[in-house]
Amino acid sequence: MRKAEIKIYEKTAGLLTQDENGYHYVYDAAYLQSENPEPISKTLPLQKEEFHNNVLFPFFDGLIPEGWLLNVAEKNWKLDQRDRMGLLLVCCKDCIGAVSVNAIEGYDEK
Numbered sequence: 509m510r511k512a513e514i515k516i517y518e519k520t521a522g523l524l525t526q527d528e529n530g531y532h533y534v535y536d537a538a539y540l541q542s543e544n545p546e547p548i549s550k551t552l553p554l555q556k557e558e559f560h561n562n563v564l565f566p567f568f569d570g571l572i573p574e575g576w577l578l579n580v581a582e583k584n585w586k587l588d589q590r591d592r593m594g595l596l597l598v599c600c601k602d603c604i605g606a607v608s609v610n611a612i613e614g615y616d617e618k
Contacts, residue, residue: 511612
């Protein structure tokens with residue numbers, strides 16, 4: 509199982525998890541109760557219930573670099589282009605935009 513803390517504007521927004529059943533995203537309860545919370549994506553609207561998908565959610569997949577930058581990441585970190593969660597955890601700590609992805613240590617086994 510692999511987990512990542514998802515932040516928006518440096519505030520913890522939720523938790524993304526990959527396990528044998530697919531991918532799960534849930535908003536942090538404190539974030540939902542904060543003043544003027546924003547969804548991280550229109551495809552992941554604010555809600556208490558967990559989102560589930562068999563493949564990485566399109567919003568998160570869109571954060572992963574493409575082209576030559578993806579090739580650099582694959583070579584430098586010895587990642588497989590099909591390991592979308594691995595690429596997300598390594599490449600998206602400091603994304604362009606408001607959202608960042610921070611791996612939660614101890615949950616990186618596949």
